[in-house]
Amino acid sequence: MYTGLTIEPPFFEIGPKAFMYGERMLQLAKVADEVSVRYDVRIILTPQPSDIYLLAKETKRVLIFAQHMDPLPVGRGLGSILPEAIKAAGAVGVMLNHAEKPMTIANLYQAIKRADKVGLATIVCADSIKEAEAIAHFSPNIIVAEPTELIGTGQTSNEEYVIATTSAIKKINSRIQVLQAAGIKNEQDVYKVIKAGADATGTTSGIMKAENPEAMLDKMIRAVRMAWDETH
Amino acid sequence: MYTGLTIEPPFFEIGPKAFMYGERMLQLAKVADEVSVRYDVRIILTPQPSDIYLLAKETKRVLIFAQHMDPLPVGRGLGSILPEAIKAAGAVGVMLNHAEKPMTIANLYQAIKRADKVGLATIVCADSIKEAEAIAHFSPNIIVAEPTELIGTGQTSNEEYVIATTSAIKKINSRIQVLQAAGIKNEQDVYKVIKAGADATGTTSGIMKAENPEAMLDKMIRAVRMAWDETH
């Protein structure tokens, strides 16, 4: 676990995936910067690798994380994402093992160790409680609990699930932070997840597909703050 | 084939792979810029994706190509390299199918079509003459002929091989340019390959592992010009 970056809860992750990039991404990132200060909520933004440098340079408070990196050392490896390179470009962390970019167990473990050494916080995705427990042994900074096992059951990320995942992870390593990803579509969903006890949540499509992404972002971060203040 | 970028021969590709990044990469890129003008030789530089923006912004004549991209459309795809994103960051082209980042046939064909549409020149690697012929049907701008089939035979990229690969490719599509990659270690190797009839060559370790990469770069580009002028 990289100890050089402390992210106080509550926090929120915006995942642009391959939806947004370049100037449009920068515009949203600047609003994220303002919103982060306005509501005192840390925001993690995971842009395309080619946008890391510009976003890191043009924002102040938003935390720029890479979408992925490879656990290779400096040297050969054309087409790779080198840990040192994303760090040099301004990333302060990296997302790993998202369902759209799954990693082998050996590679994930190596990547977390590389991140710890290079100085990058890690946010690692887990599709189930069992996978979250497994990943907890590698001591990432944050685990994203994606309750695919509950999809369609109607109980997605309710209080019970938030407590179950959090306690399962904390039992193995109490310093790991837990982000509850839960098909967040709007500010009401955000409010509910934080009220259910989550330290953090996030979204891709909730913002990327919103008619006005900046307005939706503001509403969501405001909901984070409101729900947090009501419960803490 | 993307027709928006014309690269007059002779040209040269520098492949930093995961050897060089950030400030050190920028320093070499600036020297490449000067050297490109000094000897009137176009230089393609393929940096880590997180370096594309900075290098494109801080150089004038060097052609910044991505090391890889994925043929996905704008939308989902966390951990991908989106064509539109690298273009927006300043890349003018993309390398595809390097032996360290091999692509499936379907993905390579889609990626070249995506590059054509987005406006990126393509430089595609082939490990053998047969593979070069196959790839020629997808009409990339440049094919890199990597004669792995000749490794250890002592006849690496001699005149005969240069002629054989070039004619095999041109027979299928005469507008495709051919870059002869041939284990280039120093300026003598560069000289020999261009004298053998190549329009272009390039190197990774020849520069990346040189004691003084900038000095070696200067010598190599000077060798390109000298050999070219003697044969044309």
Add this chain to the structure above:
Amino acid sequence: MYTGLTIEPPFFEIGPKAFMYGERMLQLAKVADEVSVRYDVRIILTPQPSDIYLLAKETKRVLIFAQHMDPLPVGRGLGSILPEAIKAAGAVGVMLNHAEKPMTIANLYQAIKRADKVGLATIVCADSIKEAEAIAHFSPNIIVAEPTELIGTGQTSNEEYVIATTSAIKKINSRIQVLQAAGIKNEQDVYKVIKAGADATGTTSGIMKAENPEAMLDKMIRAVRMAWDETH
């Protein structure tokens, strides 16, 4: 191209994928054996690797092809499909580069060369005419033309498409046989494709999802023979 196996047209490929296996697969294979003799149509059957031995031993005329193999040499490679091993188990050929098991260009080329050497016929899938042309340079025995580019256009594998793909492939290597895969659902589809000029066709779901796979198989092979006799 492996020359040890000659498959006279018309022929037909049954692709059980992961739908059918074990005793149920054997039952269908035996019917395929009878049907192949009854209508004098060669049938290629591509079972799960663990079914190759049993099917090869218990059938006489059906041609057992593996669904895939890896181009590795004898030695290390846990979890691989070794060419020599499927040959020893009784396979006479191998399918390569199906859309559900795509291969890199380098691996496909190596796999075809390995098959030629070990003594396995190759049936290689192509998603478009351009890909079929590319693959033709590697001289497989059979190319499967899967007109994904025509999906939704209503002109799937009509006479025009059959002629276009066949002539594109034959222009590069006239000895390659062409199998037209075209979303075959029933015997009428089979009849149409062979009437359109194809030497061969095949199906997965047309038989695997039929209420009575054996009855459907009989109807389809009968349609192959009827259409073939009417056009040759």
Add this chain to the structure above:
Amino acid sequence: MYTGLTIEPPFFEIGPKAFMYGERMLQLAKVADEVSVRYDVRIILTPQPSDIYLLAKETKRVLIFAQHMDPLPVGRGLGSILPEAIKAAGAVGVMLNHAEKPMTIANLYQAIKRADKVGLATIVCADSIKEAEAIAHFSPNIIVAEPTELIGTGQTSNEEYVIATTSAIKKINSRIQVLQAAGIKNEQDVYKVIKAGADATGTTSGIMKAENPEAMLDKMIRAVRMAWDETH
């Protein structure tokens, strides 16, 4: 964890990888059968998938495990290894996540759940103690502890390491059996590992590259029995 197969310690795994297949494999399997009875040591044999049927049919006591399988359901998936198909061919278990066939976390977890349901014992490889702990949360039947972290340190699978891995795994799930893979080259190595407290060990090259594989197998299994009897 599949409970339908109990393997009493001590046991031993022979991994032919892609070294041995067909008739030669059968010959070794028959000797393994005899040796297993002679010394009362269970032997797991992981052949190529195309050899499963024949070996399962022609042996009595050897446990035939597949080298790999995919976690897909019955249906589509050309080129896959279907759990139901290897079971039907006679496999009683499956190896997963070997360093030469690494799996993503999500796939490994799904594969173990599929094996449990279909009725296949699972033997899962781990490259380090941390990875072994992670995998233990998925409750496989056996974990192979491959101490790559100790390679070159001279303390490979000594008593201390055997105790450390075993206790780390058992702490998470005491029913998981631990196989110590330790670069076993000959019967002395086997003796040492079992004496160090291991319940099981195994080898690929120790037998595959032996001048006389059958003789080496006999010596190794004899060493297992001797070391076991001296310590229990």
